[in-house]
Structure formats: structure tokens, C-alpha cells
Amino acid sequence: MFDHGKNNSNGQEKQVWQALTQDDFANVGMPSLVYVKAVKARDIMDELGEAAQDAGFKPEQIVYSVHAANGTRMAVVDSRDAAFAGAVQYDFQPVNVH
Numbered sequence: 001m002f003d004h005g006k007n008n009s010n011g012q013e014k015q016v017w018q019a020l021t022q023d024d025f026a027n028v029g030m031p032s033l034v035y036v037k038a039v040k041a042r043d044i045m046d047e048l049g050e051a052a053q054d055a056g057f058k059p060e061q062i063v064y065s066v067h068a069a070n071g072t073r074m075a076v077v078d079s080r081d082a083a084f085a086g087a088v089q090y091d092f093q094p095v096n097v098h
Contacts, residue, residue, distance in 0.1 A: 034074065035067045036083040037097040048076060066094070 042059035045052045057063055057078070064083040066075040077083050087094035 031068070032091075032093055033069045034087045034092040034094050035069070035097045036080065036087070036094050037065050037067065038062050038080070039065050044076065047073075052076075067097075 039062070040059070041052065041057040041061045041063045044063070044065065045057065045059065048055075048057075055076070055078070057076075061078070064077050064080050065073055066077070066083050066087060067073050075083070075086060077086065084094045
């Protein structure tokens with residue numbers, strides 16, 4: 001799909017990707033893909049506010065942040081399995097982010 005400097009016989013495909021705006025590129029994969037990223041709870045507790053306390057997250061705990069393809073956070077859960085199961089339950093395809 002991407003031309004990484006190799007000779008690509010499909011010039012139209014290359015032109016389509018080059019013509020994407022930043023907003024268009026951010027929405028590639030919408031609405032079917034979600035990204036799951038392991039983070040320390042303390043790194044997102046300010047953003048989550050009371051929801052972090054209600055969930056019982058501890059600052060040093062690893063939690064899993066689920067994001068739409070455009071980067072919008074959709075959920076934070078306490079296990080990778082829960083993140084993937086929740087995504088699949090709502091017909092999303094989860095992908096790990098490192």
C-alpha cells in the first residue's frame with residue numbers, strides 16, 4: 001500500500017496517499033481500528049480526573065488506553081485482555097501500540 005522508495009507500478013495508489021491531508025491520514029482506519037497502548041496510570045490520571053479514582057487505578061499501575069484511529073481516547077481499562085475483548089465486543093479490530 002505504501003511506496004517506501006521502491007519502484008511501484010501503481011502510480012495512482014502513491015498519488016492517493018500523497019494527497020491525504022493530516023486530518024484524512026488521522027482518520028485512516030476509522031471506524032474499524034482501535035489502538036491499545038499500555039501506559040502508567042499516573043501519566044493519564046490528570047486527564048481522567050475522578051474516573052481514575054472511581055476505577056481504583058493506582059499511580060504505578062499499568063493500564064491500557066484504547067484509542068480510535070484518529071487518536072481519540074475511547075476507554076482505559078486495567079488489562080490488555082479487557083481492552084481487546086471490549087474492542088471486539090463493539091466490532092472494532094484492536095491493534096497493539098508500543
